[in-house]
Amino acid sequence: MPLLWLTAIVIALSLIGYALGRHRALASTGGDNRGLHSLPVYYGMNALMKSIVPALGLMVIWQLAQPLVIQNRIADMIPASEIADDANLSLVMAEVRRTAEGLDNAVARGFLDEDTASNGRADFTDMTARLKDAGQVVTNQITQPVLRAAQAYRQMSATSNAVMTAAVLAVALLGAGWGVMQSRRDFRARNVVEQGVLVILIAAASVAILTTIGIVLSLIFNTIEFFRLYPAAEFFTLLEWAPSFSGRGGASSLGILPLLWGTIYISIVALIVAVPIGLFSAIYLSEYASQRMRGIAKPMLEILAGIPTIVYGLFALLTIGPLLVSVFGQNGVGWMGGGRSVMTAGIAMGIMLIPFVSSLSDDIINAVPQSLRDGSYGLGATRSETIKQVVLPAALPGIVGAILLAASRAIGETMIVVLGAGAAARLSLNPFEAMTTVTAKIVSQLTGDSDFASPEALVAFALGITLFVLTLGLNVFALYIVRKYREQYE
Amino acid sequence: MTEASMPTTPHAAPRGSLTTVDARTKKRKAAEARFRMYGIAGIATGIFFLLVLLASIVGSGTGAFQQTFINVPVYLDPEKLDKNGERNPSDIAKVSTFGYTPLIQDALLQQVQDNGIETPLEDRGDMKAMISASAAAQVRDTVLANPDLIGETVEFRILASSRVDGYLKDRVKREDVARDKNIDAEHLDLVDALVPLGIVQKTFNMDFITGADASESRAEAAGMGVSMIGSFFMMLVVLVLALPIGVAASIYLEEFAPKNRLTDLIEVNIANLAAVPSIVFGILGLAVFIQFMHLPQSAPLVGGMVLTLMTLPTIIISTRASLKAVPPSIRDAALGVGASKMQSVFHHVLPLAAPGILTGTIIGLAQALGETAPLLLIGMVGFIASNAPDSIASGLLDPNSAMPAQIYEWAKRADPAYYERAWGGIIILLLFLITMNTIAVILRRRFERRW
Numbered sequence: 001m002p003l004l005w006l007t008a009i010v011i012a013l014s015l016i017g018y019a020l021g022r023h024r025a026l027a028s029t030g031g032d033n034r035g036l037h038s039l040p041v042y043y044g045m046n047a048l049m050k051s052i053v054p055a056l057g058l059m060v061i062w063q064l065a066q067p068l069v070i071q072n073r074i075a076d077m078i079p080a081s082e083i084a085d086d087a088n089l090s091l092v093m094a095e096v097r098r099t100a101e102g103l104d105n106a107v108a109r110g111f112l113d114e115d116t117a118s119n120g121r122a123d124f125t126d127m128t129a130r131l132k133d134a135g136q137v138v139t140n141q142i143t144q145p146v147l148r149a150a151q152a153y154r155q156m157s158a159t160s161n162a163v164m165t166a167a168v169l170a171v172a173l174l175g176a177g178w179g180v181m182q183s184r185r186d187f188r189a190r191n192v193v194e195q196g197v198l199v200i201l202i203a204a205a206s207v208a209i210l211t212t213i214g215i216v217l218s219l220i221f222n223t224i225e226f227f228r229l230y231p232a233a234e235f236f237t238l239l240e241w242a243p244s245f246s247g248r249g250g251a252s253s254l255g256i257l258p259l260l261w262g263t264i265y266i267s268i269v270a271l272i273v274a275v276p277i278g279l280f281s282a283i284y285l286s287e288y289a290s291q292r293m294r295g296i297a298k299p300m301l302e303i304l305a306g307i308p309t310i311v312y313g314l315f316a317l318l319t320i321g322p323l324l325v326s327v328f329g330q331n332g333v334g335w336m337g338g339g340r341s342v343m344t345a346g347i348a349m350g351i352m353l354i355p356f357v358s359s360l361s362d363d364i365i366n367a368v369p370q371s372l373r374d375g376s377y378g379l380g381a382t383r384s385e386t387i388k389q390v391v392l393p394a395a396l397p398g399i400v401g402a403i404l405l406a407a408s409r410a411i412g413e414t415m416i417v418v419l420g421a422g423a424a425a426r427l428s429l430n431p432f433e434a435m436t437t438v439t440a441k442i443v444s445q446l447t448g449d450s451d452f453a454s455p456e457a458l459v460a461f462a463l464g465i466t467l468f469v470l471t472l473g474l475n476v477f478a479l480y481i482v483r484k485y486r487e488q489y490e
Numbered sequence: 491m492t493e494a495s496m497p498t499t500p501h502a503a504p505r506g507s508l509t510t511v512d513a514r515t516k517k518r519k520a521a522e523a524r525f526r527m528y529g530i531a532g533i534a535t536g537i538f539f540l541l542v543l544l545a546s547i548v549g550s551g552t553g554a555f556q557q558t559f560i561n562v563p564v565y566l567d568p569e570k571l572d573k574n575g576e577r578n579p580s581d582i583a584k585v586s587t588f589g590y591t592p593l594i595q596d597a598l599l600q601q602v603q604d605n606g607i608e609t610p611l612e613d614r615g616d617m618k619a620m621i622s623a624s625a626a627a628q629v630r631d632t633v634l635a636n637p638d639l640i641g642e643t644v645e646f647r648i649l650a651s652s653r654v655d656g657y658l659k660d661r662v663k664r665e666d667v668a669r670d671k672n673i674d675a676e677h678l679d680l681v682d683a684l685v686p687l688g689i690v691q692k693t694f695n696m697d698f699i700t701g702a703d704a705s706e707s708r709a710e711a712a713g714m715g716v717s718m719i720g721s722f723f724m725m726l727v728v729l730v731l732a733l734p735i736g737v738a739a740s741i742y743l744e745e746f747a748p749k750n751r752l753t754d755l756i757e758v759n760i761a762n763l764a765a766v767p768s769i770v771f772g773i774l775g776l777a778v779f780i781q782f783m784h785l786p787q788s789a790p791l792v793g794g795m796v797l798t799l800m801t802l803p804t805i806i807i808s809t810r811a812s813l814k815a816v817p818p819s820i821r822d823a824a825l826g827v828g829a830s831k832m833q834s835v836f837h838h839v840l841p842l843a844a845p846g847i848l849t850g851t852i853i854g855l856a857q858a859l860g861e862t863a864p865l866l867l868i869g870m871v872g873f874i875a876s877n878a879p880d881s882i883a884s885g886l887l888d889p890n891s892a893m894p895a896q897i898y899e900w901a902k903r904a905d906p907a908y909y910e911r912a913w914g915g916i917i918i919l920l921l922f923l924i925t926m927n928t929i930a931v932i933l934r935r936r937f938e939r940r941w
Contacts (some may be wrong), residue, residue, distance in 0.1 A: 048507040067784050097784070175749060198746060204738035205747070208759045208806070211799050218777030248602065265534025277532045301536045304543075308860025310894045311547070314901050318909055319546045351539045358536070382518055384525035405765070410765025414863035419901055437719050439769050439863070445868050446773075452781060464773045468766065475765045 006059065006165055007029050010172045014052040017176030021047030025183040038190035045193045047179025053196070055172035070156045073405065077149050099150035100157070195296025219468060222461035229455040230254060235462060239438075241454045243427035243445065245465045254459045256466060258425040262435035266346045266421060267410035269431060275403055278357025286365040287359070287387055298362070305355035309415040316348035316420030336432040338422070343431045345420035349413055353406045360405065364398030365391060397485035404478035408471045414439040438463050500527050548915055554914020555660045556712065558650040564597040564629060565643045577637045591618075591635075594625055594648065607683045611676050619673045620680070622649035624704065624711040642658045650690060652710040652907040654681055658692050661906060670709065700717060709907035712900070714915050720870065720890035721859060724935050727794020727886065728801060732734060733851055735798075736805035737840075743806075744813040758819035764803035769802065771800045772864030780826050780868060787869040788889035801854040808853070812846025813839060815820035819941045845937035850929040856923050862894040871895045895918050 018070040022044035029035030036043070057429040078092055107113070184191070227235070228254075238255025249365060281301060285294050321339025328343075368391050392399070422434025423444065445460040452458070513521075568575060570593065571585050595617040595768040602617075611617070625648035632646070633639055634801035653673040656662035658681070667675050684690040701713025702882060775796035779785045785792050816839050865871075870892050891899070893915065900912040 003939065064783060097706065141668070169820055190830065192829060197832060198742075201738045201746065202743035204735045205742045205756055207735055207739065207799075208756055208763060209764060211774070212759050214778050215766070215774045218774055218782075219770075222777060277535050278530045280532030281536055284526070284533055288526060297533050297537065300534070300540060304536070304540055306856070306923065307543070307918065308862070308894055308923070310862045310897055311543070311920070314897065314912055314916060315543055316552070317901060318913075319542075334887065349545070354536050354539070381520045384522045385518070387525070408765060412769065414767070414769045415898065418863075419898070439767065442769055442773065443866050444862065446776060446910065447869070447871075461777070466772055468770050471765065471767055472762060475762060 002161070002165070003059070003063075006168060007056065010052060010055045010168065013169075013172045013176055014048045014055075017047035017051045017179055018044035020176070020180045021045075021183045022448065024180055025185065025189070028183070028185045035185050035190050037186055038193075042189035042193050043183040043187070044365050046182060046189045047176050048188075049193065049196045050179040051172045053174035053200075054175055055168050058171055059164065059168050059335070062160075062167075065158050066157070066164070070153060070160065073156065074153055075337070077152060078145055095146055096149045096153055099146060100153040103154060105152060110195035145485070168202075169310045172369070193286050215468065219461055219465040222458055223465050226455060226458035226462050229458065235459070239427060243443070243459070252456055254455065256438070256463065258427050259436060259438045259441055259463065259465075261427055262342070262417075262421065262425065263411055263437040264437070265342050265431065265435060266417060266437060267407055269342055270349035270353055270410045271348025271407060272405065273347055274353035274357050274406060277350075278354045278406075279357040279361055279399070282361035282365060283387060283392075286362050287383065298359075301355045301358055303355075304351065305359070309413060310354065310419075312348045312352050313415040315351075316344050316416055318321070320344050335430065338434060340420055340422035340434045341432045342421065342435050344356075346431070348411055348420055349416050352416070353410060354404050356409060357402055359398050361395070362401035364395045364402065367398070368394045368432065397481050400479040401482040404474050404481070408474035408478070411438065411474070412467060412471045414443060418443055438467050442467070503529075529628045533685065545577055547913060547920070550910060551911045551913030551915075551917040554657070554698050554917075556692050557693055557698065558655040558658050558690060558692045559647045560598065560650050560684075560690055561645065561647050562594070562737055563595045563645050563668040564593055565641045566629075566633060567593060569639045571640050572637075574782050577640065579634070581632060581636060582640070583744055584632070584639040587630055590626040590629050594621055594629060594646075594725045601689055602680065602684070603690075604831045605683075605687055609680050609683070611680060616676075619677050620651055620654055622710045623653050625649055632894070642753070648709050649835050652708070652905065653677075654690070655710050656907055657681055658685070659910070661910065688909060694704065697774060698911070699918070703891065703899070704803075706903055706905065709905050709911060711905075712908070712911050714893065714896060714918055715893040717893050717896035717915075718900060718918070720793075722895045723886055723890065724794040724797060725855055725859060727791055728798050728855060729851070731795065731798040732801050732805055732854065736851070736854075737801055737809055737847060738804075740806050740809035740813060741835060741840070744810050746831070760803050761808055764807065767863075768861055769863040769867070771796050772867030774799065775864060776867045786887055786889070788871070788891050789887045790870075790892075791823075791886040792868050793865055793870045793892060796868060797861060800860045800861065800864065804854040804857060808850025809843070809847045812843040812850065813915055815846065817939070822830075842939070845939075846934055848940075849930045849934045850925050852933070856930075859926070860894055860919065862892075862898055865892050866898065893922075916936035 021409055022040045025036055025043035026033060026040050033040050041432060074096060075093065108446075127481070192451045235254055236257055237257070239257055240253045240255050241258045244252045285298055289297065303327065321341070321344045322341055323449075324341065325336055325339050326332060328334075330336075372390050372394060373386055376390045377383075381389070415435045415439045421436055421440060423436055423440070424434050426435050428435065442460045442463050445457055445463075570589055572578075574580055574581065592614060595614045598620060599612075599614055602611075626644075628648055629646060632644070639895070653662050653670070654677070659679055662670075662673070664675060664678060667673055667678060681690055686790070697711070698713045700715035701711065702716040703713070704711040743753065743756065747756075775792060777841075779792045779795060780787055799826045820838050820842065821834050824838045829837065870890065897912045897915040897919065900908040900915065
């Protein structure tokens with residue numbers, strides 16, 4: 001991997017810079033570090049930072065920009081006739097990239113010589129067959145324009161890589177040289193290094209912002225793309241979810257409402273399971289339980305929170321589902337067709353949410369000041385009366401917030417519904433019927449073989465943005481309630 | 491408080507004695523006891539669910555660590571395996587697994603007949619249902635590695651088919667076999683007869699821990715090994731990226747950041763990112779890393795980067811908590827003896843907060859290790875046919891799978907034999923998580939200081 005080597009060389013250069021910078025600074029005072037402005041280490045660090053940060057930064061930016069630039073140049077080379085045939089530009093570009101990769105691999109394994117790979121013509125030499133012989137994945141017959149583009153792509157990538165290597169090494173060398181030249185006795189190395197470190201810290205802190213921007217942009221752009229292919233009004237109002245598998249857009253009906261209904265129904269079932277159990281556990285643990293019992297029961301409940309969701313998914317599919325079928329299925333009451341249903345997923349999700357509700361409520365109940373309880377006891381109330389009439393009303397906003405956070409978790413949960421809820425989108429009230437959710441459909445639309453440009457795949461981004469807005473809204477609302485109605489106890 | 495103590499109440503109940511409990515007190519005490527019971531019932535239900543969950547994991551998953559093997563001496567017929575007798579490796583390699591299958595079937599039939607077992611299965615083809623489809627590949631690999639074996643009779647321990655395995659594990663019932671085209675009741679009779687002879691044997695299955703995934707029809711050969719390596723690579727990426735970025739971000743926010751709009755924005759962002767559903771991070775990874783940057787699909791590098799973004803908020807929140815726990819007197823003392831702000835943080839605060847940071851990081855890693863949904867979107871369910879030693883060399887950019895994704899893959903398959911594998915995979919996954927969490931708890935107990 002040449003990038004790895006380049007990185008290694010840059011690191012080596014910067015280490016040399018470190019040694020030289022430190023040495024030069026010490027030499028400038030004749031080996032006596034009392035004469036230096038900063039500790040000798042800082043002179044070395046100055047040279048090291050000046051060479052490694054810009055060089056690696058340049059490398060990363062180059063790697064990000066290179067495909068975009070090359071793609072733009074190549075796009076001009078592809079004649080319109082090639083695109084008009086079947087799909088759009090991005091499909092042809094994918095084809096070009098695949099061909100280029102195939103050529104690279106074929107050369108690397110010795111099936112093609114460099115000359116044929118870079119100059120061969122699809123109409124004279126049968127490039128498709130030769131690539132297939134070399135064990136490369138080539139989907140259909142390579143046409144001459146595509147091959148030309150692929151060859152140009154290889155050419156440009158190679159040139160670009162060579163230029164990048166040279167540029168990165170030059171930057172590293174110049175940086176190290178600059179740092180070393182600065183290393184004199186009066187140079188304020190520590191201040192410069194500390195400024196640099198601060199910049200790095202700020203950059204790290206902004207990764208969080210970049211992530212959010214990345215999420216929002218990738219969702220928005222693809223959603224706009226989707227609405228260009230599929231009317232937004234239908235997406236939000238249609239009562240039917242039936243994507244066609246042929247890849248042709250017109251035949252699909254992609255209405256979000258059945259998915260939203262499934263999501264909400266399953267979340268309600270989950271909350272009906274989790275809230276009473278979690279809330280009563282929290283009340284008992286914080287108000288009644290002895291120290292010893294609390295020490296045992298609380299960690300045990302919290303184990304439930306540490307179990308990965310795939311485990312709950314499997315538990316729903318293979319344990320809860322068959323159990324429900326044996327009671328409500330054909331041999332029992334007859335309400336249930338298969339093991340996958342709203343109840344199956346809802347119960348598993350409810351179990352997952354128990355520790356979530358209980359530990360959040362526990363914290364909130366514990367935050368209610370003891371003086372309120374003492375006042376209530378002083379008036380002659382029993383413990384349960386105190387809890388019901390004093391503690392819970394005081395803790396209510398917090399508890400509502402906790403339940404809303406749990407609901408947001410339930411809406412965003414994926415693995416349990418993918419395995420336990422079924423794949424058919426339905427608007428039904430029967431909780432023993434299979435339904436599907438927004439998250440389950442995101443997975444199924446993006447893991448199939450359909451290409452990213454079809455509305456069937458792009459709809460996943462529209463679903464994703466709905467999910468994102470929904471969970472974010474619930475979270476913000478929960479925090480707002482907690483803040484607004486929190487009693488101020490001093 | 492009883493009614494008797496309030497003589498001034500207008501509608502006072504008839505006076506009773508303080509020592510006899512009146513109806514209202516009884517009612518209130520009953521309500522108290524009831525309320526208490528609700529609490530106990532809540533905790534009991536929660537713990538009951540936990541126990542059921544653990545019981546079904548252990549109960550259904552331990553089977554995957556055992557596998558049925560058939561011990562059989564196979565005569566490696568030179569007529570079939572090396573026609574011209576030159577022991578030329580390239581000639582031997584030309585014989586595909588189809589050439590080996592009859593040899594194994596003959597060998598098993600021979601065993602059955604030598605031991606005088608009464609069975610209506612007298613044909614070589616009847617043995618097919620007993621033997622795994624990967625047995626021929628196993629024998630072929632042995633022969634290719636050691637061509638001198640040709641012409642000899644070699645003792646092999648080959649995999650039994652998943653139905654035979656399921657029969658010995660009570661998964662395949664006799665009454666179901668009638669509808670199963672892969673195996674007949676006669677085969678099960680034969681298995682019953684072969685078990686006491688030690689020819690069919692159920693032993694510990696190392697291949698489940700080290701092996702690779704297998705195709706749909708060969709559940710008996712599937713293992714977790716390769717996906718463990720995939721998970722390991724991803725955790726490496728997460729550790730290398732998330733730890734430095736998370737610690738640097740926390741140091742800035744906790745120690746240097748001025749109170750302004752930008753810092754507020756970052757803080758709100760981190761709090762919200764922690765609550766974003768994991769599948770949204772998968773969409774992000776798909777759109778940015780694969781669609782936009784054209785990184786390879788199914789690569790542990792991409793999986794690791796997605797999981798990094800997902801665990802960063804967790805790590806930042808716990809790191810900030812442990813930085814905050816270091817008392818200000820430490821910082822003041824460092825500043826007092828002439829250290830710069832940066833020196834006081836890096837030389838004094840950070841080392842003191844290190845145990846807490848490590849604990850938080852390990853918990854974040856454990857969370858990332860069990861995460862499945864984002865991995866499905868970036869295609870980390872790659873089917874890798876090479877076994878553990880070969881795939882170790884494959885790096886961060888080659889297609890790989892991950893433990894939870896592998897479990898999901900098995901849970902989706904139709905053959906119930908794969909369900910047992912999925913539960914077994916969960917046992918392995920949970921063992922890793924328990925280990926990581928135990929290390930975190932020990933670190934906290936051992937090194938965390940209370941100021």
